[in-house]
Amino acid sequence: GVGRHWEMAIHPVGEGGLLVRLADRSEARAAERMRVDFVANASHELRTPLATLLGYIETLQMANGPEDAATRLRFLNTMFGEGKRMQRLIEDLMSLSRIEAEQHSAPQDAVALDSLAAEVRDAIASARSVERDRIEIAVDGAAPVAGDRAQLSQLLHNLIGNALKYGRPGGAVQVRVAREAAGLRLSVTDEGAGIPREHLPRLTERFYRVDPGRSRAVGGTGLGLAIVKHIAERHRARLDIASVVGQGTTVSVLFPLPGEALSSKSHTIVTQ
Numbered sequence: 001g002v003g004r005h006w007e008m009a010i011h012p013v014g015e016g017g018l019l020v021r022l023a024d025r026s027e028a029r030a031a032e033r034m035r036v037d038f039v040a041n042a043s044h045e046l047r048t049p050l051a052t053l054l055g056y057i058e059t060l061q062m063a064n065g066p067e068d069a070a071t072r073l074r075f076l077n078t079m080f081g082e083g084k085r086m087q088r089l090i091e092d093l094m095s096l097s098r099i100e101a102e103q104h105s106a107p108q109d110a111v112a113l114d115s116l117a118a119e120v121r122d123a124i125a126s127a128r129s130v131e132r133d134r135i136e137i138a139v140d141g142a143a144p145v146a147g148d149r150a151q152l153s154q155l156l157h158n159l160i161g162n163a164l165k166y167g168r169p170g171g172a173v174q175v176r177v178a179r180e181a182a183g184l185r186l187s188v189t190d191e192g193a194g195i196p197r198e199h200l201p202r203l204t205e206r207f208y209r210v211d212p213g214r215s216r217a218v219g220g221t222g223l224g225l226a227i228v229k230h231i232a233e234r235h236r237a238r239l240d241i242a243s244v245v246g247q248g249t250t251v252s253v254l255f256p257l258p259g260e261a262l263s264s265k266s267h268t269i270v271t272q
């Protein structure tokens with residue numbers, strides 16, 4: 001439930017008088033609960049691969065452990081995969097806390113999103129053996145945005161990465177940079193299975209996944225969209241996630257043009 005939490009303080013005043021003060025602590029309580037949940041979730045996410053890793057090490061250490069080279073190699077490959085998973089998680093956790101620490105400074109670089117998108121596409125294509133042509137970039141009247149280049153690169157990595165991970169296998173990923181009246185829109189569209197409506201409002205929560213097994217199988221940490229949300233907020237941009245089940249998903253970020261501010265709400269989610 002979302003009941004309010006009141007804190008009551010009673011102070012003596014004057015001759016035998018009492019002042020009763022009520023303070024609404026609902027938001028502080030909610031923030032504290034989120035922090036506790038976050039630490040518990042992060043610990044759990046790290047503990048699982050660590051337990052697997054230690055289990056395999058113990059088996060290899062045993063005097064009567066596997067002797068044939070093929071089995072040992074299989075064990076080592078699993079151990080490597082679990083180690084990588086922990087590494088990705090720690091890197092994402094560090095990114096999140098770095099972005100949070102920078103949240104109150106305005107980003108200063110003039111970033112051309114179209115050429116940054118091309119850079120990220122090339123990096124992803126070479127690092128993940130994805131065909132470069134699967135990632136299409138369309139530009140419609142682009143202009144530079146005032147941004148943090150490293151963070152925007154990470155935002156693009158996360159969105160294109162999700163489109164590849166959850167898109168149709170071998171399907172196209174469309175990256176669009178388009179000038180609109182309200183600002184500059186960067187959008188990433190895939191032809192995947194889409195996301196059922198009821199999940200949309202929760203996707204940017206840390207560790208929220210529609211299908212946890214699928215996310216882990218494709219190397220997800222559950223932090224990608226939380227990172228995207230924080231980066232969008234730092235840029236005073238608006239994040240929209242629109243998805244049609246059976247057709248695909250478009251995640252877009254609407255950046256204010258230099259010198260202009262978007263309307264108050266920095267983060268909204270819409271459904272198509």
Ligand code: ADP
Pocket residue numbers: 162163165166167190192193194195203208209210211215216219220221222223224225226249
């Ligand atoms: P993960 O590391 O699990 O990919 P994210 O925070 O990036 O974490 O995304 C959260 C969840 O949102 C994913 O686990 C997945 O269920 C869903 N999701 C994200 N992007 C897409 C997409 N393009 N298509 C379908 N589902 C998506």
